[in-house]
Amino acid sequence: MEFVQQVLNGLSLGSVYALIALGYTMVYGIVKLINFAHGDILMIGAFGGFFIMGAFGVSPTTILISFIVSMGVCAIIGIIIEKTCYAPLRNAPRINALITAIGVSYLLENGGRVLPFMGPNPKQFPTFKIQNYNFLGINISQTQIMTIAISILLMALLNYIINYTKIGKAMRATSFDMNAACLMGININRIISFTFALGAALGAAAGILFASSYPQVEPYMGFMPGLKAFVAAVLGGIGSIPGAMLGGFLLGIAETLTKGFISSKLADGVAFGILIIILVVKPTGILGKNEREKV
Template identity: 55%
Template sequence: MLDLLKQLINGLQVGSIYALVALGYTMVYGIVKLINFAHGDIIMVGSYVCLMAIPILSAAGLPLWLCAVGAALFCAILGVVIERVAYKPLRNSPRISALITAIGVSLLLQNVFMLLFTATPKPFPAIFTGGNVTLGGGFTVSFITLLTILVAVVLMVLLQLFIKRTKIGKGMRAVSEDAGAAQLMGISVNTTISVTFAIGSALAAVAAVLYSSAYPMIDPYMGSFLGIKAFVAAVLGGIGSIPGAMVGGLAMGVVESLTKAYISSQMADAVVFLILIVVLLVKPTGIMGKNIGEKV
């Protein structure tokens, strides 16, 4: 039982990271109907920005975890720049054009950081102090595991409150429903889309710091597969649904952890994608997605 509980907690840890990244995919898709495949590489950018900020913070005598704030701000700005430069000019073009552009931006980010830092993996220093935490009955959990789950849950709740309660959040929901009607009502579609990219990219940066702290080796290609898994989590939960991205990410993390523990570590990714296929065959809109009729 203790071993099962440990695997569940490990699954919630990695699932929390998937969920944070999946939120970026699902928010962008919900508003502009774009699968931003460059989003996974924002994770990589966040890790490297944090790595560069650590010596500065250390020299200034500041807490090292503040690098997460700097990484979130940098990635938020980067997300807005990418949207304005690469995606905005193609907003009224066929979706395949924007999709190809997203892949191009992804390759650009990977190669730029490979030129800057080489392809050699670099160790990520420990920025969070704390050892194992005893929960009772001799059961211990690492501090970074609990911190990852706690930060992810808090950010998800804050994002949900932001979408539901704030003026900008209501504008995002309006643009998601009907961009043309929202614009007629005085909502700035461009600003709303930029805010969406900024929030999604900032969440990806936070996920990058948490992921790099748990698995302390980073390289220019680290965001590719992690981004794909987060995209699968978004589709699993229901692409376009913020609660769905949370549920999909957590479910995917738990399934992956249990598969590694009780079936085979080599089969973990295959089982996750198999579950995705089954869910899409049974309920193509995902776990929490809804069927939406379109006028033709």
């Protein structure tokens, strides 16, 4: 029974990782860039929820508004970052864009520290009154239900956009071959912006869910979950959307089970150990496709 309980805890943590990992993997799939500032988008999203629910109280309506507003704001921030920081570097060597991404990440973190309404000190995130449900000896909290349900809903929505809409088709085409897609009349710049916006919106949702489960917000809060989600994206196969979801859930469960049955001291070691093993054994990740290098 304890095993099932721990798997459930892992699922709830993993669903947040999966949402963040989706942002990494989509951007990578299209522009081949690891967007290290993605974890900090999570922080901005969480602060959005913090301000809205702090001002208007916690109720199903305000949480819905928080999601919509935070996701919208972060989508815009995602586009701004892409246009100002990454677009000028699109034809530069990949390592330049990567270093820029690390720079943007530090800018957002330290910017948050300096801004008077955010500041360096942790703040309490407003949450619902605690409520638990019991099923056959397994305890599930309202927050866990909300986290898992909203994550799955958003992932289903993303799946729909990617596979069944016109813009999704364009995204897939761009990811497959950017030049060919361009020749077919797809507006590449628009698709890239849309991808960043979509990724950032998911990151913002993940931020609110993360802060609801672990009710504290501070400018550095996105760093560790961002890093773990990156591991999840690589584990599932970077560039692959189902891979990111699978990777996120697997990593969350692996981490929780390590804490629960081996030792809590090893949890982070296991998470990053998985990254090393996967890179050695199957560098493309579980669901990643083998990309042949064309000369």
